[in-house]
Amino acid sequence: MRNLEFKEKMHEYSQWRANLVQAIEMYQQWLVRYGMDDAHRTNTLLNILSSLKNDRITLAFVAEFSRGKTELINAMFFAESGVRLLPSSPGRTTMSPTEIFYDAEGGSYIRLLNIESRLEDMSLAEFKTMPERWTKFELNPNSPTQMQAVFKELIATKKVNKELADKLGLWNEREAATQGSINPDSVEIPCWRHALISFPHPLLKEGLSIIDTPGLNALGTEPELTLNMLPSAQAIVFMLAADTGVTKSDLEIWLNHINRARSAKKQGLAVVMNKIDAMWDDLGGNTDYDRAIKSQIKASATILKIDEESIFPLSAKQALLAKIKGDAELLKRSRISGLEGYLANDILREKRNIMAATVMRDIGGLVNESINLTSTALTHATEQLEEFRKVDFHNQDMTGKLMAETRDRQSVYMANVENFQSSRRVFIVQAKMLIDSFSDEKINDVISVARHDITKSLTTVGMKQNIRKLFDDLRDMLQDSSDITNETRRLVKAIHKKFKDEYGFKEIEPKLFDIKKYQIELEQVFEEGEIFRTSTKVTMTEQHIVVDKLYSTLILKARNILKQAHDDAIAWSNSALSPLARQIKDHKKQIEGRLQMLRKINESKGTVAENIAALEAEVAPLKRQRDELAIMVKSMQLENQVGESG
Incomplete structure (x- = not known):
């Protein structure tokens, strides 16, 4: 399979994403056009x-x-x-973690962060906001x-x-001694801590981003790289x-960097066995060559505890030469x-499935509600039309009776509103x-x-105790929130049930706030920190800079999880009762529309047939509204995942 594929x-994938964006924008315009938009839906x-x-x-x-x-x-x-x-080239390899992407606004450039920035109490993410x-x-x-x-x-x-x-975490006397290194007066270090490259490559323009991480030294001294950047990748290529x-x-x-990043996000992993050209043996023939590669794959798979099919033997050097020469x-x-075949098929397919599931999770409830409201409005209008077709509107008593019944419904509606506001x-x-x-x-x-x-405490034991205490305190905080969440969930369910049982509202499964996922994410952060802290690099050096960066990274991750929980709780509280509110609003619209029609018919000097024709004209826009929504749902490819439109 060639790179072209x-x-x-x-x-x-890029085209699918663009089509999805277009369909969602059309849905947003549809909501505005039919007066169904609000702050929550818009946000x-x-x-x-x-x-x-x-x-x-x-x-x-x-x-x-x-x-x-x-x-x-x-x-x-x-190539x-x-x-x-x-x-x-040999002996000339990248010294700093490098991100390669396309910045449409910034153009083509390379930005380099000096190595001394490691002494500052700021994360790479913060530095990226400071050009x-x-x-x-x-x-x-x-x-x-x-x-x-x-x-x-x-x-x-x-x-x-x-x-x-x-101080920079790039040399340690104790570590050097264990490796038999001579105690030097000066040490050679990278000039740069991190590199950002924007380049208008077609794949990068389509949304591809590449992270190049240079060796154990960088991984062992930049916790943010291991704990943030690797887990966020769709796939890790380990060589x-x-x-x-x-x-x-x-x-x-x-053990300390790949396994944790992979298990946390369940993203793809490819293990590449490079430099197979070093095993080419024209005298031994292809049989001996293939046998040698298979033997090395089997041994590596056993050590890494993975399937042999996950290892891709190749020669990057020969592939580059072949592509340049054609x-x-x-x-x-x-x-x-x-x-290339694995990345083109498995990884991109997995990414698309994840993105579709995310969109479905966020937008599915809104689309379902739109389908239900549109369907209910059309059903009500159609039933009303059939009812009016059977009514003798020349009989003033009959018209008066219908208007009285409708006003009674209006009174019940006002009670609904009062009860809803109280709830x-x-x-x-x-x-x-x-x-x-x-x-x-x-x-x-x-x-x-x-x-x-x-x-205050930089001993291994002291650090472990303090970070454990931090996460114990954060766990307790989330547990308190969990108890309150359960009470809030019960209240929302009770309110929905009340309006279904007492007022005949259509049953809607309320979206409930779930705190469990934040608790799980917090535990993962703690486990990641423990694995990093006990890695050979950190244990051997116990350098202040590495330890400080580790805990700053952990604290930032924990804070972000809790901030997300806080923001999600606000968003949920603003929207939890919105479906009920919209049903009440729609109910009001139906009642007012019915009264208006009855007054129109009662005051009209036209024939009954003309009045019925006018009512039929009222149904047509509702059908168009339903059909437009169905087209958009199909464009979003959600038609098999949301409720039937009826």
Whole structure:
């Protein structure tokens, strides 16, 4: 399978996403056109649209130094430049984590964050919002030679005294001693901490994003990379070298960085066994060559505890050469097509399914409600038309009786409104208790105490106790919120049941707030932190900079989870009773419409047939409204996932 197919699959996904955006925008306009929009619906749809428009498919390439990772990126995505675009020659590999994407507004550039920024108490995410802190180089996409020259900055190093290197977490006397290193006066370190590259490659324009992570040293000293960026990727490509198999440092990366990131988000994983060209043996023939590759795959799969089918043997170097030269036979021999096929099919299909499920979760309730309201309105209008066709409107007593019945319905409606307002007042009080249970003030109090205690205690035991205490306190906070959530859920169910049983409203399964997912996410953060803290790199060095970055990252992740819970609780409380409110509003509209029709017929000097024709004309727009919605539901490809439109 050629890279062209990956491009085609990526384009298909991009086109599907664009069509979905168009359908949702049409639905938004439909709601406005028929007076069914409100603040909650508008906000929900705008959030979905923003998520779709900014969506990226991220592939993270992870490996120890000299595994050919950057060469594989060159072979898969930049071979058409005709040169080795990213520096990947022996001894000349990228030194800092690099993100490659397309920034339509910013153009083509490379931005580099200096290594000394690690001494500041700010996350990479925060630095990304501060362009003035980055060194920027413009790129000329039409000049591969110019870009090659600029990209050499990715491998730039400098020498600093060992005290500064130690502070930066890039050298440690104890670790050096265990490796038999000579105690130097100066240490060579990377010039840059992180790189951002915007480049107008067709795949990047379609929404692909690439993360290149350089070795165990970067992974072991940048917790944010391991705990945030890798878990957010759709797929991780983990690389081994065919001539070495799984080394000690490979296994360290696998156990402490890859396994956790993969299990947390359940995203795809491909293990690449690169440099199979080192095993090419023209004298031994293909049989011995294939046997050697299979043996290495089997041994690696056993160590990593994965299926052999998850390992893709290839030669990135030969694949790049084959693509640049247009050598089909060499490309086939490089075996890169297996990996490209996996990414083109499995990963993109999985991403599309995840995105469709997310859209369905967020928009399905709104669409179902629109279908129900539209269907109910049409059914009511049709039934009323049939009823009026059978009525003798020349009989004044009959017309008066119908008007009296309708006014009685109006009185019942007013009682409905009064009861609803009373129920809503009770709900608002309960919902406020839920929202306040994880307010910013409460979270800040817990975190500030923990940060103070962690800063004072930098021993392994002390750190472990303090971080455990922090998460115990956060767990207790969520448990209190959970108790309030259960009370709030019971109240919402009771209100819906009351209006169904007492007033005959259509049964709607209320959307209930669920705090369990935030509790699970919080536990995952704690477990990730424990695995990172006990990794060989951190245990061996116990460097202040690494420990500080670790707990800053954990605290930021925990805070974001609780903030999301807080925001979701607010959004839910604003929308929990909206379906009932809209049913009441629609009921009012139906009653007023019926009274208006009866007055019109009673006061009309026309024939009964003319009045019936006028009523038929009232039904036509409702049919059009229903049919338009059905078309949009089909365009969103939700027709098999939402309720029947009737």
